[in-house]
Amino acid sequence: MKLTYTGKTKDVYVLEDGNYLLKFKDDVTGENGVFDPGANTVGLTLEGAGKAGLRLTKFFFEALKKKEIPTHYIDSNIEEGTMTVKPAEVFGKGLEVICRYRAVGSFLRRYGMYAEEGQELDGFVEVTLKDDDRQDPPISNDALDMLGILSKEEYEVLKVLTQNIGNVVKEELAKKDIELYDIKFEFGRIENGKEIVLIDEISGGNMRAYKNGQYIEPLQLEKFMLEL
CATH class of the missing domain: 3.30.470.20 (ATP-grasp fold, B domain)
Structure with missing residues (x-):
């Protein structure tokens, strides 16, 4: 597993099989300590935010799968705070x-x-x-x-x-x-x-x-x- 990208809210690793692993962080975007989903800087760190984001992401991606809406999602590991996805x-x-x-x-x-x-x-x-x-x-x-x-x-x-x-x-x-x-x-x-x-x-x-x-x-x- 090799780190290929360090993002604001996630790190990205490439796996041996060619898929990617997203590692969710507790950082969220915002300014001056106030959360803002549209901000382009990390504004604050919320303990548990990474796993919370992953749980909700899994919930929505699986809802989309049922409706046959295409995504890169393969599976996730909530305890490790990671999600496996197709290369895109x-x-x-x-x-x-x-x-x-x-x-x-x-x-x-x-x-x-x-x-x-x-x-x-x-x-x-x-x-x-x-x-x-x-x-x-x-x-x-x-x-x-x-x-x-x-x-x-x-x-x-x-x-x-x-x-x-x-x-x-x-x-x-x-x-x-x-x-x-x-x-x-x-x-x-x-x-x-x-x-x-x-x-x-x-x-x-x-x-x-x-x-x-x-x-x-x-x-x-x-x-x-x-x-x-």
Whole structure:
């Protein structure tokens, strides 16, 4: 097992069989000690966050598998805080895809002239470049195509997958009377670029969720969803 990448919230190892192992950390993104799923820096460390993120990720990936929505997930080991996944090629140097159901966070900061806080959005899909130096700038489908990152045809696949997966997560949360405001995904190509699939994770650290109008912290979200 060889360490190939050290990320903000996970380390990535390559296995002898060619698959990859993701090791979940207790670090979460944010600024000045405040959690923010859209931030591009580690803001704080929450004890147990890694395993909590993995438990929720396993729950959602298995729900997607039942609906035959493609992901890179193979299996997981909760005690070790690891997940085994298929090798996938990211788009360019990495994209983040956000599905928004309410106007909060960076969406509100950018479009506050027109949007009100908490305003309903109809599964709005937004793509940003993973580029810490440039604060993860949003990018349009035309620019993605022109820069050779993602073709227009691939963008349409990405958009449909994002909305379908977002709706699965939204429906699962609603079963616990929890409302999803927004969620961040990552995608990649597998099978030598033939198929686009969801990669990375689906956890409290990737979304904003509210219950009775109150924001739910990542660790608390896991407890609500899995009734721990």
